[in-house]
Amino acid sequence: MSQPVRPPAPETRDRILDAAEALFVEHGFEATSMRMITSQAGANIAAVNYHFGSKDALIQEVFRRRLTELNRQRLAALERLQADAGGAPLKPSRIVDAFFGTALELAADTEHGGHTFMRLLGRTYTEPNAFVRQFLAEEYAEVLERFLGALYGALPDVPREEILWRFHFMMGAMSYAIAGTDGLQLFAGHFDDADPQRLMPRLMSFLLGGLRAPLPEFSEVARKGGREAA
Amino acid sequence: MSQPVRPPAPETRDRILDAAEALFVEHGFEATSMRMITSQAGANIAAVNYHFGSKDALIQEVFRRRLTELNRQRLAALERLQADAGGAPLKPSRIVDAFFGTALELAADTEHGGHTFMRLLGRTYTEPNAFVRQFLAEEYAEVLERFLGALYGALPDVPREEILWRFHFMMGAMSYAIAGTDGLQLFAGHFDDADPQRLMPRLMSFLLGGLRAPLPEFSEVARKGGREAA
DNA sequence: GTCTATACCCGGATAGAC
DNA sequence: GTCTATCCGGGTATAGAC
Structure with a gap:
């Protein structure tokens, strides 16, 4: 059952992007907190900063x-x-x-x-x-x-x-x-x-x-x- | 020199409205802090809450x-x-x-x-x-x-x-x-x-x-x- | 009635343990 | 890569000075 190379689960980053996009539409940029995003994405608060560097950079990437x-x-x-x-x-x-x-x-x-x-x-x-x-x-x-x-x-x-x-x-x-x-x-x-x-x-x-x-x-x-x- | 009724200096409220309007245009609602508004208007932080009740109510009045x-x-x-x-x-x-x-x-x-x-x-x-x-x-x-x-x-x-x-x-x-x-x-x-x-x-x-x-x-x-x- | 000082809680960012 | 703890700045409520 061992696959040769399991793709290294590139999940968190994309889940954050999807959650952010949806929340931005509903509430706007500023009214959407990083805590809202990460909790909806099932990730930790610090994950945004790790993957994107800042909230602004996350917006940009969206x-x-x-x-x-x-x-x-x-x-x-x-x-x-x-x-x-x-x-x-x-x-x-x-x-x-x-x-x-x-x-x-x-x-x-x-x-x-x-x-x-x-x-x-x-x-x-x-x-x-x-x-x-x-x-x-x-x-x-x-x-x-x-x-x-x-x-x-x-x-x-x-x-x-x-x-x-x-x-x-x-x-x-x-x-x-x-x-x-x-x-x-x-x-x-x-x-x-x-x-x-x-x-x-x-x-x-x-x-x-x-x-x-x-x-x-x-x-x-x-x-x-x-x-x-x- | 005593005037009958000096209009009770209805200033602060209007100064806040003008400052808020200008700052909202430049920075947007969320990026404009109440501290920015009141300092530009020469008023105390709590003046907004006194005159308008909240930042949202201030926006509405603008x-x-x-x-x-x-x-x-x-x-x-x-x-x-x-x-x-x-x-x-x-x-x-x-x-x-x-x-x-x-x-x-x-x-x-x-x-x-x-x-x-x-x-x-x-x-x-x-x-x-x-x-x-x-x-x-x-x-x-x-x-x-x-x-x-x-x-x-x-x-x-x-x-x-x-x-x-x-x-x-x-x-x-x-x-x-x-x-x-x-x-x-x-x-x-x-x-x-x-x-x-x-x-x-x-x-x-x-x-x-x-x-x-x-x-x-x-x-x-x-x-x-x-x-x-x- | 008008204004001020201050305390509160929440949000973004960062450092460092794991 | 991920999490916890912590810092600083933002909105808000209130107590009290004038």
């Missing part, structure tokens, strides 16, 4: 193991589009789908914690915590560069600055879309149809409508009072 | 004093629209402007802390903290009811569920719009033009484009793999 994979898939989807197009300009809707659709697919995966993670990620973009923001910016640098470049090429008539802002707005909409699938939000009691299956087409319509909207006109004079006029 | 006024203005703007229309259906763009434009105007006020507050509010919609969410939901109940009703009337051909979701998406976009005016976000280094004056038209174009987008089609079969096809 994101890293998921985000790296998500952004890899996003880049792969974009590269597939570009290969299929063979040099021709891409359709903006495809690009948007490669970025946001991939994320929503992960959010739809309730079996392996993808949904849990995306809820966490969505609200973390605006985290005040400096090290979290710094880390996210680094993790996203390449993907943003590539997707923005693709959109610039797909929408040559739209000023780049405008595309940049609209991409930013789209990320906000997605963040709230994911958060909104979980009740207990501002619209609690209003949503009759929170079917995750339908979220993707709903969000995609909205995002593309916003991305393709007529360009804004900037009036040189202050526009104060513009709303008051009938 | 929001209440600003949010009540913002939502009052929103409702006033909506009522003005309805009075001017005299029973005729409202233009969706006007409704959107009454809600989001009013908020952005507050965000543009850097003199009296409006900007500071809106940054804080934007990221708080998705707070995991249960009591904060609960409180926001109550503060927003009436405004949401009224604005959604107005949009239902203005867009009779759009399913209400769809309007609801799109309103939710719009709030996400606005939240990120405000957060994006402060550098140090994901897009740090990308924005060349973060002029707050231009943010309003930019965001409005996007929101209206999304709101008026063609309705999504829900396929009955699972759409898995739809993106992979060329």
Whole structure:
């Protein structure tokens, strides 16, 4: 019955990551104590510090193991589009789908914690915590560069600055879309149809409508009072 | 020289609120200690507990004093629209402007802390903290009811569920719009033009484009793999 | 009514035994 | 690799000064 090499039970570390991810979603980073995490993971308090070094480093690792994979898939989807197009300009809707659709697919995966993670990620973009923001910016640098470049090429008539802002707005909409699938939000009691299956087409319509909207006109004079006029 | 009634120096309480608001924006709720707040406000540690009862109650009061006024203005703007229309259906763009434009105007006020507050509010919609969410939901109940009703009337051909979701998406976009005016976000280094004056038209174009987008089609079969096809 | 000093318990981090 | 003991800083409650 002796197996040649029993894999050296790489358990504790992963159990801590899973427990932390779930608890962070439910309570937030700060309200989740290391004692909560380790007790849920069946580990000792000091195990977090041993395996990760600090609570902050644990948070970072929770994101890293998921985000790296998500952004890899996003880049792969974009590269597939570009290969299929063979040099021709891409359709903006495809690009948007490669970025946001991939994320929503992960959010739809309730079996392996993808949904849990995306809820966490969505609200973390605006985290005040400096090290979290710094880390996210680094993790996203390449993907943003590539997707923005693709959109610039797909929408040559739209000023780049405008595309940049609209991409930013789209990320906000997605963040709230994911958060909104979980009740207990501002619209609690209003949503009759929170079917995750339908979220993707709903969000995609909205995002593309916003991305393709007529360009804004900037009036040189202050526009104060513009709303008051009938 | 004896004045009739010297107003009994209602200072400490307000100084604490101002200090808390500023520190919450910079560090977040949890990372801001009561000792930081009271020392910045020139007050004793126990003053928070005396004036507000707890840190949570202080957070709540920071929001209440600003949010009540913002939502009052929103409702006033909506009522003005309805009075001017005299029973005729409202233009969706006007409704959107009454809600989001009013908020952005507050965000543009850097003199009296409006900007500071809106940054804080934007990221708080998705707070995991249960009591904060609960409180926001109550503060927003009436405004949401009224604005959604107005949009239902203005867009009779759009399913209400769809309007609801799109309103939710719009709030996400606005939240990120405000957060994006402060550098140090994901897009740090990308924005060349973060002029707050231009943010309003930019965001409005996007929101209206999304709101008026063609309705999504829900396929009955699972759409898995739809993106992979060329 | 307003404010202060202080004591309490909980949470994160670390050292060192095993 | 894991656990125990301990330290320091955070929120909170209270007693009492003004």
